[in-house]
Amino acid sequence: MSRVTIKEIARRCGVSQGAVSYALNNRPGVSEATRARVLQVAAELEWAPNRAARQLSAARSETFGLVLARSAQTLIEEPYFMGFVGGVESVLAEKSYALALQVVADLDEELATYRKWAAERRVDGVMVVDLRVADPRLPVLRKLGLPAVLVGDPALADGMPCVWTDGTAAMNAALDHVASLGHRVIARIAGPPEYGDVWIRDQAFELAARRLSLETRIHHTDYSAAQGAAATRDIVTGSPRPTAIIYDNDLMAVAGLAVIQGLGLSVPDDLTLVAWDDSALCRITHPTLTALSHNIVGYGAEVTRRLLALISGAQPQAHLYSTPLLIIRDSSAPPG
Amino acid sequence: MSRVTIKEIARRCGVSQGAVSYALNNRPGVSEATRARVLQVAAELEWAPNRAARQLSAARSETFGLVLARSAQTLIEEPYFMGFVGGVESVLAEKSYALALQVVADLDEELATYRKWAAERRVDGVMVVDLRVADPRLPVLRKLGLPAVLVGDPALADGMPCVWTDGTAAMNAALDHVASLGHRVIARIAGPPEYGDVWIRDQAFELAARRLSLETRIHHTDYSAAQGAAATRDIVTGSPRPTAIIYDNDLMAVAGLAVIQGLGLSVPDDLTLVAWDDSALCRITHPTLTALSHNIVGYGAEVTRRLLALISGAQPQAHLYSTPLLIIRDSSAPPG
DNA sequence: CGTCGTTACTTAACCGGTTCGGCTTATCAG
DNA sequence: CTGATAAGCCGAACCGGTTAAGTAACGACG
Numbered sequence: 001m002s003r004v005t006i007k008e009i010a011r012r013c014g015v016s017q018g019a020v021s022y023a024l025n026n027r028p029g030v031s032e033a034t035r036a037r038v039l040q041v042a043a044e045l046e047w048a049p050n051r052a053a054r055q056l057s058a059a060r061s062e063t064f065g066l067v068l069a070r071s072a073q074t075l076i077e078e079p080y081f082m083g084f085v086g087g088v089e090s091v092l093a094e095k096s097y098a099l100a101l102q103v104v105a106d107l108d109e110e111l112a113t114y115r116k117w118a119a120e121r122r123v124d125g126v127m128v129v130d131l132r133v134a135d136p137r138l139p140v141l142r143k144l145g146l147p148a149v150l151v152g153d154p155a156l157a158d159g160m161p162c163v164w165t166d167g168t169a170a171m172n173a174a175l176d177h178v179a180s181l182g183h184r185v186i187a188r189i190a191g192p193p194e195y196g197d198v199w200i201r202d203q204a205f206e207l208a209a210r211r212l213s214l215e216t217r218i219h220h221t222d223y224s225a226a227q228g229a230a231a232t233r234d235i236v237t238g239s240p241r242p243t244a245i246i247y248d249n250d251l252m253a254v255a256g257l258a259v260i261q262g263l264g265l266s267v268p269d270d271l272t273l274v275a276w277d278d279s280a281l282c283r284i285t286h287p288t289l290t291a292l293s294h295n296i297v298g299y300g301a302e303v304t305r306r307l308l309a310l311i312s313g314a315q316p317q318a319h320l321y322s323t324p325l326l327i328i329r330d331s332s333a334p335p336g
Numbered sequence: 337m338s339r340v341t342i343k344e345i346a347r348r349c350g351v352s353q354g355a356v357s358y359a360l361n362n363r364p365g366v367s368e369a370t371r372a373r374v375l376q377v378a379a380e381l382e383w384a385p386n387r388a389a390r391q392l393s394a395a396r397s398e399t400f401g402l403v404l405a406r407s408a409q410t411l412i413e414e415p416y417f418m419g420f421v422g423g424v425e426s427v428l429a430e431k432s433y434a435l436a437l438q439v440v441a442d443l444d445e446e447l448a449t450y451r452k453w454a455a456e457r458r459v460d461g462v463m464v465v466d467l468r469v470a471d472p473r474l475p476v477l478r479k480l481g482l483p484a485v486l487v488g489d490p491a492l493a494d495g496m497p498c499v500w501t502d503g504t505a506a507m508n509a510a511l512d513h514v515a516s517l518g519h520r521v522i523a524r525i526a527g528p529p530e531y532g533d534v535w536i537r538d539q540a541f542e543l544a545a546r547r548l549s550l551e552t553r554i555h556h557t558d559y560s561a562a563q564g565a566a567a568t569r570d571i572v573t574g575s576p577r578p579t580a581i582i583y584d585n586d587l588m589a590v591a592g593l594a595v596i597q598g599l600g601l602s603v604p605d606d607l608t609l610v611a612w613d614d615s616a617l618c619r620i621t622h623p624t625l626t627a628l629s630h631n632i633v634g635y636g637a638e639v640t641r642r643l644l645a646l647i648s649g650a651q652p653q654a655h656l657y658s659t660p661l662l663i664i665r666d667s668s669a670p671p672g
Numbered sequence: 673c674g675t676c677g678t679t680a681c682t683t684a685a686c687c688g689g690t691t692c693g694g695c696t697t698a699t700c701a702g
Numbered sequence: 703c704t705g706a707t708a709a710g711c712c713g714a715a716c717c718g719g720t721t722a723a724g725t726a727a728c729g730a731c732g
Contacts, residue, residue: 004455005688016712021690031710048455052391053688056717061388072426072633076419077616083412089439090408098436103425119340119384121718225620251616258622280413280587281617284561286594297408341718352682357720367680389718392687457688676731683724688717695712702704 004045012041024049063098064088064307065123069110069130074223075103077251079279080296087300088127095308107132111140118144125149125307131156131196149307151299154318156196161316163303167197170292170324171204171246174274177290177326178244179212182334183272187242188218189231189252198248205246217242221252228252232259236271243335244272250281253289257331268333278327287330294324340383348377360385399434400424400643401459405446405466410559411439413587415615416632423636424463431644443468447476454480461485461643467492467532485643487635490654492532497652499639503533506628506660507540507582510610513626513662514580515548518670519608523578524554525567525588534584541582553578557588564588568595572607579671580608586617589625593667604669614663623666630660 010020015034022029023038030038055061066088068081075081085101092099100123102113114137117123124147128137131152138158141148150162178186188205191198202218209216219235221227228251235242236259247253253275260271267273267287275282278293302321310316346356351370358365359374366374391397402424404411411417421437428435436459440446450473453459460483464473467488474494477484486498493500514522524541527534538554545552555571557563564587571578572595583589589611596607603609603623611618614629638657646652 006690007688017689018691018713019711022711025690029710034710046451046455048452050392050688051456051458052388052397053717054690055388056386056392056688056719057690059717072419072422073616075422076415076633079412079415082418083408085437086408086411086439089437093438093440100434101421101425101437102429103422104429115382116384119382120387122387225616229620251620254617255620258620261622280409280561281590284565284587284591284594286597297412343718351680353719354683354721355681358681361720363721365680370680386718389687390720392689392718393720395687674732677729679726679728681724681726683722685722686720690716692715693713696710698709699707701706 004047005050006047009038009041009045009047012045013038059121060124061122062096063100063123064092064304065100065102065113065117065126066129067102067104067110067113067126069104069107071105072103077225078223078249078277079281080249080277083279083296084129084300087297087302088304090297091301091304091308097308107136111137114140114144114146118146125311127151127303127307132194133196133199135196147307147311149303149310151303152196153200155200157318159316161306161310161318163299163306163319163321165294165299165321166323167200168204170276170294170326171201172208173324173326174246174292175205175208175212175214177328177332178246178272178274179214181244181272181332183214183242183244184335185215185240185242185244187235187245188216189228189235189245189247189256190218190220191223191248193220201248215240215242221248223249223252225251225255229255229259232256233263236260236263236265242271244274244332246274247276249277250275250279250289250291253291254281254285257285257289267331270336272333272335273331274326275331276324282327282329285331290329290332291327292324293327294322298322340381341386342383345374345377345381345383348381349374395457396460397458398432399436399459400428400640401436401438401449401453401462402465403438403440403446403449403462405440405443407441408439413561414559414585414613415587415617416585416613419615419632420465420636423633423638424640426633427637427640427644433644443472447473450476450480450482454482461647463487463639463643467498468530469532469535471532483643483647485639485646487639488532489536491536493654495652497642497646497654499635499642499655499657501630501635501657502659503536504540506612506630506662507537508544509660509662510582510628511541511544511548511550513664513668514582514608514610515550517580517608517668519550519578519580520671521551521576521578521580522553523571523581524552525564525571525581525583525592526554526556527559527584529556537584551576551578557584559585559588561587561591565591565595568592569599572596572599572601578607580610580668582610583612585613586611586615586625586627589627590617590621593621593625602672603667605672608669608671609667610662611667612660618663618665621667626665626668627663628660629663630658634658 010017023035129151219231275291278291282289282291359371465487555567611627614627618625618627
């Protein structure tokens with residue numbers, strides 16, 4: 001615990017604190033000779049700026065906030081979030097920004113967290129995930145004046161800056177694929193309907209199905225393996241039995257696959273499966289799962305870059321990150 | 337951006353800043369009447385203490401650090417970490433502590449992170465995961481004087497405070513189970529040998545096998561699904577073929593299961609599988625996986641509580657959190 | 673009645689940086 | 703040789719809290 005401060009460096013170099021600050025921050029106001037000496041002494045003493053002090057005088061926290069309002073269980077099960085956080089970190093690390101990560105139970109707690117963060121000057125901005133239809137967080141963030149980048153479709157963003165992936169295009173690709181294989185009755189096992197992305201996919205699903213003259217059904221779940229399995233069982237034992245199922249995440253797809261195999265049916269002979277979110281799970285099952293793949297790590301990184309740009313004065317805008325790519329594997333084939 | 341400060345509260349109440357501070361912190365030095373008025377005004381203005389300012393004068397950051405030195409890919413695939421972080425957060429949230437989470441590539445970067453954090457006064461303490469045999473981080477942390485709680489066996493902790501689960505007892509339970517089913521040739525698909533937990537399980541595995549007169553083999557991997565699958569293929573096509581495999585995590589077990597089924601073999605008829613780390617994965621496969629279950633969320637929470645205790649002056653000590661519990665499911669049966 | 677002890681404050685220093693105004697000194701044009 | 707200009711540096715204020723030390727008012731007590 002050496003507690004090296006700028007004052008100590010100033011003492012050793014025989015200059016004032018202010019001069020040391022200029023030297024260390026690469027600003028004009030000191031001679032090159034002095035600057036070099038200061039930098040050398042600072043290096044010798046292994047000085048690093050005290051974060052709290054810098055934040056206090058800069059009136060910036062050099063921290064971004066991310067609140068996850070999902071059950072601990074979902075977070076553990078779904079690889080999505082760790083990947084997203086990993087991408088965020090990769091960008092923040094090089095800017096020596098930090099991430100304040102908070103896991104809460106519901107939207108109300110999430111709002112409370114934003115209020116607290118704003119009052120404490122805890123974060124310089126936030127990233128908002130799991131956008132809802134008519135999301136109550138948007139007006140609150142606006143009122144708090146907390147810079148935010150939303151993760152989701154511009155249709156949900158109400159004019160606030162956002163980064164999105166084109167779920168409609170992805171859904172079209174998935175339905176074109178199963179339709180071209182000859183499937184006519186398609187089920188969709190979706191996430192919670194209040195989630196904006198789910199809503200958008202629901203629309204896209206129905207629209208594309210009409211275009212392709214497919215018969216459809218949609219089951220909404222909470223994204224969990226348990227409900228994915230239950231929905232699969234419902235659908236498979238229903239009549240007429242669909243010949244293809246499109247899942248909203250890979251966890252439910254894997255759970256569904258196990259259910260189908262447990263019922264003595266075969267994938268892809270009896271049922272074609274398509275997953276969304278292509279994590280390692282899709283490659284370790286037997287058969288491997290056809291999936292809509294997108295780069296979650298890159299997504300998190302892109303959102304972070306946009307937030308950095310936003311707080312340095314960039315114009316807020318919607319930015320399309322990518323369109324999920326359909327990766328065709330062993331779980332899709334012509335029906336029966 | 338209201339920027340409410342203590343000074344503003346003082347002005348409105350007609351008292352000094354100091355008095356306001358005493359009132360807000362529930363310390364003696366102000367009358368009850370004044371205290372009540374201050375609290376009311378603070379509530380009206382929605383005041384919250386500026387975090388940086390408090391940290392600067394308290395010389396504490398109210399933040400704990402956690403560095404994960406694993407590839408982004410591993411982090412995404414393994415549910416373990418998100419669960420651990422969730423547990424940490426649950427304890428920190430109520431103390432209004434924060435977590436500084438950093439994802440780095442290797443141990444050297446991890447050490448650099450600790451040095452930086454120590455110099456910046458960025459964190460009050462750290463939790464150290466993935467303990468190594470003769471871990472190079474321990475002397476560095478000691479030298480930096482950074483309070484730390486290690487996540488791992490006391491045998492690896494070199495006298496530093498740690499929280500651990502009893503891997504030896506768990507391994508004994510697993511081997512007792514497969515031996516009592518009648519298995520005689522057992523394989524272990526392990527993590528990287530430099531990891532302390534893996535080393536301890538290796539020892540326990542060999543020792544228990546000798547006690548039970550079992551024939552053994554060990555394959556080390558990097559914990560990934562890919563290497564878990566490859567090791568499984570090696571083992572299953574080798575001779576004599578083991579009749580039971582014990583995996584070091586559930587991800588590899590699931591990947592191994594797919595490989596075995598892809599080779600036309602049946603679980604549990606041809607092979608008994610046992611996984612470690614019982615996440616949702618073990619329940620969504622078909623058959624479901626027998627696993628050594630432990631509460632990762634609770635583990636993270638316990639480590640955090642110990643770290644909080646440590647920085648408030650508790651004696652450093654080793655603390656056994658739990659012994660993983662063998663949950664018997666459909667993947668284990670007498671050899672076919 | 674003078675003294676002592678509390679209570680209820682105020683004042684000011686401090687945490688460790690950043691930043692602004694101003695003072696020296698050197699440089700250079702006129 | 704003088705006056706203007708700028709580079710280089712100092713001192714001090716400031717960010718928003720905490721806290722030690724000082725002070726005024728008041729009641730109790732010998």
